[in-house]
Amino acid sequence: MRRITVAVVGYSGDVNEEPVKSLVHLCVELGRELGKRYTVFTGGRNGVMELVAKGVREVGGICVGILPWDGSDANEYNSVVVATGLDFQMRSFIMIKSVDFVISVGGEIGTAIEILAAYANMKPVILLRNTGGWTDRIVNVLIDGLYLDNRKLSPVLQAYTVEEVIRTIERLSGSR
Amino acid sequence: MRRITVAVVGYSGDVNEEPVKSLVHLCVELGRELGKRYTVFTGGRNGVMELVAKGVREVGGICVGILPWDGSDANEYNSVVVATGLDFQMRSFIMIKSVDFVISVGGEIGTAIEILAAYANMKPVILLRNTGGWTDRIVNVLIDGLYLDNRKLSPVLQAYTVEEVIRTIERLSGSR
Amino acid sequence: MRRITVAVVGYSGDVNEEPVKSLVHLCVELGRELGKRYTVFTGGRNGVMELVAKGVREVGGICVGILPWDGSDANEYNSVVVATGLDFQMRSFIMIKSVDFVISVGGEIGTAIEILAAYANMKPVILLRNTGGWTDRIVNVLIDGLYLDNRKLSPVLQAYTVEEVIRTIERLSGSR
Amino acid sequence: MRRITVAVVGYSGDVNEEPVKSLVHLCVELGRELGKRYTVFTGGRNGVMELVAKGVREVGGICVGILPWDGSDANEYNSVVVATGLDFQMRSFIMIKSVDFVISVGGEIGTAIEILAAYANMKPVILLRNTGGWTDRIVNVLIDGLYLDNRKLSPVLQAYTVEEVIRTIERLSGSR
Numbered sequence: 001m002r003r004i005t006v007a008v009v010g011y012s013g014d015v016n017e018e019p020v021k022s023l024v025h026l027c028v029e030l031g032r033e034l035g036k037r038y039t040v041f042t043g044g045r046n047g048v049m050e051l052v053a054k055g056v057r058e059v060g061g062i063c064v065g066i067l068p069w070d071g072s073d074a075n076e077y078n079s080v081v082v083a084t085g086l087d088f089q090m091r092s093f094i095m096i097k098s099v100d101f102v103i104s105v106g107g108e109i110g111t112a113i114e115i116l117a118a119y120a121n122m123k124p125v126i127l128l129r130n131t132g133g134w135t136d137r138i139v140n141v142l143i144d145g146l147y148l149d150n151r152k153l154s155p156v157l158q159a160y161t162v163e164e165v166i167r168t169i170e171r172l173s174g175s176r
Numbered sequence: 177m178r179r180i181t182v183a184v185v186g187y188s189g190d191v192n193e194e195p196v197k198s199l200v201h202l203c204v205e206l207g208r209e210l211g212k213r214y215t216v217f218t219g220g221r222n223g224v225m226e227l228v229a230k231g232v233r234e235v236g237g238i239c240v241g242i243l244p245w246d247g248s249d250a251n252e253y254n255s256v257v258v259a260t261g262l263d264f265q266m267r268s269f270i271m272i273k274s275v276d277f278v279i280s281v282g283g284e285i286g287t288a289i290e291i292l293a294a295y296a297n298m299k300p301v302i303l304l305r306n307t308g309g310w311t312d313r314i315v316n317v318l319i320d321g322l323y324l325d326n327r328k329l330s331p332v333l334q335a336y337t338v339e340e341v342i343r344t345i346e347r348l349s350g351s352r
Numbered sequence: 353m354r355r356i357t358v359a360v361v362g363y364s365g366d367v368n369e370e371p372v373k374s375l376v377h378l379c380v381e382l383g384r385e386l387g388k389r390y391t392v393f394t395g396g397r398n399g400v401m402e403l404v405a406k407g408v409r410e411v412g413g414i415c416v417g418i419l420p421w422d423g424s425d426a427n428e429y430n431s432v433v434v435a436t437g438l439d440f441q442m443r444s445f446i447m448i449k450s451v452d453f454v455i456s457v458g459g460e461i462g463t464a465i466e467i468l469a470a471y472a473n474m475k476p477v478i479l480l481r482n483t484g485g486w487t488d489r490i491v492n493v494l495i496d497g498l499y500l501d502n503r504k505l506s507p508v509l510q511a512y513t514v515e516e517v518i519r520t521i522e523r524l525s526g527s528r
Numbered sequence: 529m530r531r532i533t534v535a536v537v538g539y540s541g542d543v544n545e546e547p548v549k550s551l552v553h554l555c556v557e558l559g560r561e562l563g564k565r566y567t568v569f570t571g572g573r574n575g576v577m578e579l580v581a582k583g584v585r586e587v588g589g590i591c592v593g594i595l596p597w598d599g600s601d602a603n604e605y606n607s608v609v610v611a612t613g614l615d616f617q618m619r620s621f622i623m624i625k626s627v628d629f630v631i632s633v634g635g636e637i638g639t640a641i642e643i644l645a646a647y648a649n650m651k652p653v654i655l656l657r658n659t660g661g662w663t664d665r666i667v668n669v670l671i672d673g674l675y676l677d678n679r680k681l682s683p684v685l686q687a688y689t690v691e692e693v694i695r696t697i698e699r700l701s702g703s704r
Contacts, residue, residue, distance in 0.1 A: 089297075109329070113293065113296060116292065120286065134325070137317050
């Protein structure tokens with residue numbers, strides 16, 4: 001049976017500076033819980049991507065980094081690095097197409113594009129709320145509190161804890 | 177001197193049905209006014225793309241269609257068809273990278289991604305207001321009424337008439 | 353009726369230096385004859401691409417340049433510049449998919465990839481012989497003097513003059 | 529220290545039919561020897577890709593499949609499946625960019641494009657000789673028996689056994 005695959009998207013940036021600094025514990029915990037159960041994909045760089053990959057590594061899971069250009073800014077925790085040769089945004093579409101679910105944590109424009117890309121590719125999104133940026137901002141434009149356009153392609157869900165994220169994935173994938 | 181290039185993004189769909197039907201006159205007029213002055217790019221398919229291309233054709237301008245897959249759903253008004261072999265969203269990035277300005281008219285998730293892609297690629301966006309969909313919805317998440325994230329990469333402007341769209345382009349490009 | 357589209361691939365490099373220098377007259381003539389009849393695509397840069405675009409411009413035709421990255425190394429003769437954001441080779445696939453026929457003139461590894469890409473996408477190739485590089489070298493590996501693998505997807509033809517190139521296109525497209 | 533990454537390219541097709549059938553033992557052995565030492569990438573589908581992935585799996589290695597479209601024709605032995613949304617050839621470039629070395633086994637036009645893509649991206653290629661197709665055919669067009677154009681970007685080497693492939697990789701990577 002194929003393993004469930006999950007992408008985490010969110011803030012890039014130095015993990016010792018805000019806004020990522022405040023999310024260190026949460027992201028590492030998220031990585032650990034996802035890494036125990038699923039194959040995890042990220043954009044492979046710094047910020048939320050690095051912290052999640054660190055958590056996945058700690059529990060011996062597999063973390064795949066889908067990098068822009070030649071992959072030279074990959075963090076040290078990726079199990080596998082894919083150097084797409086594409087720019088920041090186009091490479092995101094390859095990550096999104098490769099997974100069953102997308103989880104967002106904070107994030108600027110790149111994260112916003114990834115959330116919309118997930119919806120357009122009919123991948124359920126789970127917003128980890130109260131992490132700032134587009135993860136919280138996107139809630140203001142949801143149609144019926146769930147969708148990103150009138151076609152209602154796929155739900156955009158909300159969770160407030162890592163445990164709730166895991167429960168949502170298990171419910172949606174019928175794995176419980 | 178290189179000609180200014182402008183992309184128009186917006187609703188796809190049958191031009192005889194809503195929500196496109198109500199925008200027929202506006203889009204053809206937009207195509208005419210842009211076509212007289214600039215090289216126009218669209219996604220090359222139906223809906224807003226077709227109507228704008230029709231307007232460009234009427235004034236003898238150049239309209240470039242950047243199509244997904246093999247380009248087989250190109251409308252009849254494109255001067256040039258580029259068949260990217262890419263899906264709907266990834267092909268949008270090629271269109272956005274090729275232009276100086278992006279104008280949006282209504283639109284579902286594909287248009288939303290194009291607006292965000294423009295901002296991420298530092299191309300000014302002009303929202304043609306009161307055309308519905310994401311063109312009006314995105315206003316609710318603008319930071320300082322102008323930006324799509326905290327990096328303030330490029331302005332997202334608003335216009336209420338075709339004339340105002342043209343004036344905005346001329347002002348930004350210093351061509352007046 | 354849709355216009356026939358033709359891509360020309362070949363040596364990049366300074367047009368005042370070999371190996372392009374010796375091909376100046378031939379390439380401009382090729383551009384003129386193609387530009388009178390068809391919409392012409394090239395990779396939009398220097399070398400053979402620039403000379404062909406110059407010829408197309410001289411007869412008032414349309415030459416579309418499909419550029420890598422941000423399109424900043426476009427030659428001055430392109431009617432339309434598409435900035436793909438992709439690298440040299442990946443952008444070639446977009447050019448190949450957009451055309452009915454591919455003509456090659458000399459060329460290094462990029463041209464070789466374009467010839468193979470054309471074949472893989474079932475676009476007939478016309479090698480303009482005695483122009484050097486991969487255009488002449490590829491003849492050594494043709495199966496039955498026509499194909500690039502055992503699937504025999506599409507013919508790789510040979511021409512020795514611009515007139516013969518035009519005749520081959522007209523024969524294949526049934527336009528005479 | 530980053531692990532060495534190696535891509536294997538070659539014939540697709542049913543593993544119970546020629547030309548793949550005769551290569552079953554060789555490809556599984558290649559997968560085993562590579563899988564013990566390196567992270568292995570393939571195109572993730574049937575034929576040589578499937579057999580190599582099987583070998584990698586047998587020794588508990590990591591095999592990454594870089595698939596076209598939605599990844600639905602992935603073989604069962606991939607450790608990680610990346611669904612690129614791109615066509616057969618464009619997805620090959622992502623695989624090539626992600627690795628240090630490329631090994632080819634037989635192969636039709638897709639393999640030929642991958643060999644040329646490796647060279648264009650300055651990745652050393654090792655041809656596993658006497659496996660047919662483009663792996664043997666390409667030898668006829670090598671310049672100085674090593675290069676695919678006059679720029680001499682990267683060597684195209686030849687090996688006659690799996691052991692020789694491994695020795696070549698170790699020599700080139702200075703890992704012995």
